[in-house]
Amino acid sequence: MKIKHLKIDGYKNLQNIKFEHNSDFISLIGNNGSGKSNLLEAISIIFRNLYTLQKDIDFAFYLEYETTQKDIIQIEKKDKIKNTNISFLINGKSDINIRPYLPKKVIAIYSGEEKRLWKKCYQPFFDEYISNVNKSHNEGINLTSYLPPMLYINKYFWDVCLLCLALSDLEDNQNFLKETLNIEKINSISFEFDPNIKNYKDNLTLEFINIIKNKSHYTFEEFKQLVKQEETKNNNIYYFSDDIFKYLYTAQITGVVKTTNLNFNENLTIENLSEGEKKLLLIKASLEFAAQEDSLFLLDEPDAHIHVNNKSKIIDSFKNYKDNRQIIITTHSPTITQCIEDKSLFMMNEGKFIPKDQQGIIHHLTAEFWGPYQQTNFLGSNKDIILLVEGKHDKVHIQNAYSKLKDEYPSLSFDIFSINSESKIKPLMVGLYEAGTFINKKYIAIYDNDKAGQEAINKGGFDKEEQNLGYRKLTKNKVEHHNFFALLLPKPEGFTSNCTIENMFDSEKYKEAYAKALQDNSNYFLNQSIEDIHNEIKEKSKSNLAESSKDFSKDDFKNFRALFDLILTIKNSQxxxxxxxxxxxxxxxxxxxxxxxxxxxxxxxxxxxxxxxxxxxxxxxxxxxxxxxxxxxxxxxxxxxxxxxxxxxxxxxxxxxxxxxxxxxxxxxxxxxxxxxxxxxxxxxxxxxxxxxxxxxxxxxx
Known part of the structure; x- marks a missing residue:
C-alpha cells in the first residue's frame, strides 16, 4: 500500500494538518512536541476503528491510499463528533465493506517505554488474539496462527527474530547478520517449554511445538534440519522462516514456550548486542516476517540508542520492502535525514507541516552547510531571537554561558545556529530578508572579533552608523531591515588581540585545553607537516575547551555578560x-x-x-x-x-x-x-x- 493523501483535524495538537505523498516512504522530522508522534497515534486510531468497525473517533480525517493491486481507497470522516459515520470509496465507488481493502497488517515499533499507544490501539487486538489461541486449545479449534492485524513489536522477541533470520535462506538476511550484527555463526538454541504442554489441544502452533519439544537444547544445525526437512523426506515437513516466526510468537505470548535463547559467535547472547543493534534486529525481522505486502509500518524514532555510524543502516534496511509496504518513520536525527530524499521528508512544527515554500527557501539558502534536520530546527524555532554564529564551538560556549547566567537575563531567550563560516552569514540574512516571510523574529549575526570577522562585517552590507553602539543593522531601508543585526564579539576588558569565542575565558582555561590536546595524542608529530600538526592541535584544543566549559563556574563566564547585554539591547531596540x-x-x-x-x-x-x-x-x-x-x-x-x-x-x-x-x-x-x-x-x-x-x-x- 501507499498513502497518497492524509488529513487530520482535531487530534491533540494536529489541527487541519494534511499532506500529499508520492514516494517510497514517509519521514516525519521535527523537534520534540512538533506533533510527529501524534500523527502516528492518529493513524493507529483510524485503523484500529476500521478493523473493529467502531465509530468513536473524535477527530476528522481523510485518508487515501493505493494497494499493490492498484485499487484506490478513500476513507473520510468529515466532523470531529464521536459516533458519526465514516464513508468509504473503492475506486471511486461507495462500498460499505472496507475490510478486504485495509492493510494486511499495521506494525508499530516504538523506541521508548511509553505504553499509551499500546493500550489504546494495539492491546485490544493482542488480547483478542490470545483469547482465540486459548479458545483453540480449550475447544480443539484448529487455529491457523495468523498474527493479529495490528502488532506492537518489542524487546521480548529479540531471540525469535534472530533465530528466524538465521534460518532464512535469503542472502540479504544472512548478510544482515554478518555485516550489521557481526554474527558469524549461531551455535545453539535452547527453549523452556510449559511443563503442562500436554494439556493444550491441537492447533498449528502446538503442532510445530510438538516437533521441537523433545529436546530443550539444540545445535543450530540440528534445529535447522528438524524444522526444514526436505519435502521428499519423512513427513514432508518444511517450515518457512515466516511460519516459524508466527508459531514462536504465538507460543511465547501464550506461555507454551517460556523463553527462547540463542548462543552465537562461540559464547555470546542477545544481551551482548548493543541497544541499537537489537533495534535494527527488530526492524529487519518485522519487515521480513511480521507483515505481508500491503502492510503499514509505523516506526517512532527508530534511530534511538543506535550509534551514529549505524543510523544510515535503518534506511538501508527498508530497500527490499518499501515497494509494497508503506513505511512511516519519525526522527530528529541529522544522520537519518541526510539519507532521505527531499520528497519523502515532511517537516513538522507545533502540530503542523512547515509549508513547502519555506522549506524550499531555507533549503536553497542553507543546503551547503545544513541538512534537513538543521533546516527543520531553524524553521521550527519558537524563539523571538535567532543567533547566527560562525562555528559549532561558538554555539556550545554561548549555550553554556547562558545556562550559567540566565538568572541575570530573565527576559532573554534565543536559539543558536552555526553557519560554519563567517562568509556565509550575511548571504543567509539577506536571503531571509528578501524572502519576506521570516521577519517575525530578530536575527543577530555574531562574528569573531578577529581579522576575518572584522572584514566580513566591514566590507559592506551592515550600517556603519551604528558601530559605536556595538551592533549594526543590515543596510538599505532601515525600517524594513530592523529584524537583522550583526555584531563583533565584545572583547574582554584589557584584551587587545584578535578575539574568538575561546578568548572570552581567562587564558588559563585554553592553556589547560591545549595541554590536554598534547597529552592525549603524541601521534600529532608523526609523519605530518608542521602546519598539519598545528591545525590538529588547535582544533583538538578548541574541542577540549568546548567539552569542559559545560562544567565551568559562573564566574568563568563573566566576559559573556557584555555579549548578553548587547543582545538584550537589540531585543529592546525595536x-x-x-x-x-x-x-x-x-x-x-x-x-x-x-x-x-x-x-x-x-x-x-x-x-x-x-x-x-x-x-x-x-x-x-x-x-x-x-x-x-x-x-x-x-x-x-x-x-x-x-x-x-x-x-x-x-x-x-x-x-x-x-x-x-x-x-x-x-x-x-x-x-x-x-x-x-x-x-x-x-x-x-x-x-x-x-x-x-x-x-x-x-x-x-x-
Whole structure:
C-alpha cells in the first residue's frame, strides 16, 4: 500500500494538518512536541476503528491510499463528533465493506517505554488474539496462527527474530547478520517449554511445538534440519522462516514456550548486542516476517540508542520492502535525514507541516552547510531571537554561558545556529530578508572579533552608523531591515588581540585545553607537516575547551555578560510594546518621530537600559532594562526612589543587578539615568540614540 493523501483535524495538537505523498516512504522530522508522534497515534486510531468497525473517533480525517493491486481507497470522516459515520470509496465507488481493502497488517515499533499507544490501539487486538489461541486449545479449534492485524513489536522477541533470520535462506538476511550484527555463526538454541504442554489441544502452533519439544537444547544445525526437512523426506515437513516466526510468537505470548535463547559467535547472547543493534534486529525481522505486502509500518524514532555510524543502516534496511509496504518513520536525527530524499521528508512544527515554500527557501539558502534536520530546527524555532554564529564551538560556549547566567537575563531567550563560516552569514540574512516571510523574529549575526570577522562585517552590507553602539543593522531601508543585526564579539576588558569565542575565558582555561590536546595524542608529530600538526592541535584544543566549559563556574563566564547585554539591547531596540505598563504615571505612547529609542552610554557598571523621551520632558524606561545594584552616598534622593520602586515591585533584584519588571516613567532624563547608574549624572549626556547622538542634541534643536 501507499498513502497518497492524509488529513487530520482535531487530534491533540494536529489541527487541519494534511499532506500529499508520492514516494517510497514517509519521514516525519521535527523537534520534540512538533506533533510527529501524534500523527502516528492518529493513524493507529483510524485503523484500529476500521478493523473493529467502531465509530468513536473524535477527530476528522481523510485518508487515501493505493494497494499493490492498484485499487484506490478513500476513507473520510468529515466532523470531529464521536459516533458519526465514516464513508468509504473503492475506486471511486461507495462500498460499505472496507475490510478486504485495509492493510494486511499495521506494525508499530516504538523506541521508548511509553505504553499509551499500546493500550489504546494495539492491546485490544493482542488480547483478542490470545483469547482465540486459548479458545483453540480449550475447544480443539484448529487455529491457523495468523498474527493479529495490528502488532506492537518489542524487546521480548529479540531471540525469535534472530533465530528466524538465521534460518532464512535469503542472502540479504544472512548478510544482515554478518555485516550489521557481526554474527558469524549461531551455535545453539535452547527453549523452556510449559511443563503442562500436554494439556493444550491441537492447533498449528502446538503442532510445530510438538516437533521441537523433545529436546530443550539444540545445535543450530540440528534445529535447522528438524524444522526444514526436505519435502521428499519423512513427513514432508518444511517450515518457512515466516511460519516459524508466527508459531514462536504465538507460543511465547501464550506461555507454551517460556523463553527462547540463542548462543552465537562461540559464547555470546542477545544481551551482548548493543541497544541499537537489537533495534535494527527488530526492524529487519518485522519487515521480513511480521507483515505481508500491503502492510503499514509505523516506526517512532527508530534511530534511538543506535550509534551514529549505524543510523544510515535503518534506511538501508527498508530497500527490499518499501515497494509494497508503506513505511512511516519519525526522527530528529541529522544522520537519518541526510539519507532521505527531499520528497519523502515532511517537516513538522507545533502540530503542523512547515509549508513547502519555506522549506524550499531555507533549503536553497542553507543546503551547503545544513541538512534537513538543521533546516527543520531553524524553521521550527519558537524563539523571538535567532543567533547566527560562525562555528559549532561558538554555539556550545554561548549555550553554556547562558545556562550559567540566565538568572541575570530573565527576559532573554534565543536559539543558536552555526553557519560554519563567517562568509556565509550575511548571504543567509539577506536571503531571509528578501524572502519576506521570516521577519517575525530578530536575527543577530555574531562574528569573531578577529581579522576575518572584522572584514566580513566591514566590507559592506551592515550600517556603519551604528558601530559605536556595538551592533549594526543590515543596510538599505532601515525600517524594513530592523529584524537583522550583526555584531563583533565584545572583547574582554584589557584584551587587545584578535578575539574568538575561546578568548572570552581567562587564558588559563585554553592553556589547560591545549595541554590536554598534547597529552592525549603524541601521534600529532608523526609523519605530518608542521602546519598539519598545528591545525590538529588547535582544533583538538578548541574541542577540549568546548567539552569542559559545560562544567565551568559562573564566574568563568563573566566576559559573556557584555555579549548578553548587547543582545538584550537589540531585543529592546525595536520594542513593539507601545502601551505603557500601569504605574503611578501610565499612559499610551504613540509611535511618532519624537519617540526615538535611547540607551545609556557606555559605562563602567555593566548595565544596559532602553528608554523613550516623551512629552518633551520625561523619560520612559522600558521593561527589562537594568539598574546598578549599589548607590553612592551622595545619591540620597535616588536611593529613596529606588527603595520605593523596589517596594512597588517595579524593580526586582536579579543577582547583582536590578531589572525593571515593567515600563516606568521618570520626571526627567537625569532622574532616570541617576537611578540606573546609582550615582549623580547628567541624563542629557548619558542617554544616546542609535547614532551615538546625546539626548542633549534633541533639546538644543527644539
Amino acid at each position: 520594542s513593539t510594546d507601545n502601551k505603557v505598563a500601569e504605574n503611578s504615571k501610565s499612559y499610551n505612547v504613540e509611535e511618532n518621530t519624537e519617540h526615538v529609542l535611547y540607551h545609556i552610554a557606555k559605562n563602567t557598571f555593566g548595565v544596559t537600559a532602553t528608554a523613550k523621551y516623551i512629552n518633551n520632558k520625561e523619560m520612559l524606561v522600558l521593561k527589562d532594562s537594568q539598574a546598578r545594584k549599589d548607590c553612592v552616598a551622595s545619591g540620597v534622593a535616588t536611593k529613596q526612589l529606588r527603595d520605593k520602586l523596589i517596594e512597588d515591585k517595579v524593580l526586582e533584584l536579579i543577582k547583582d543587578k536590578y531589572i525593571f519588571t515593567k515600563n516606568y516613567t521618570f520626571d526627567s532624563p537625569s532622574a532616570a539615568a541617576c537611578l540606573i547608574l546609582g550615582r549623580p549624572t547628567n541624563g542629557w549626556k548619558s542617554w544616546v540614540n542609535e547614532k551615538k547622538e546625546q539626548l542633549d542634541k534633541l533639546r538644543k534643536t527644539n
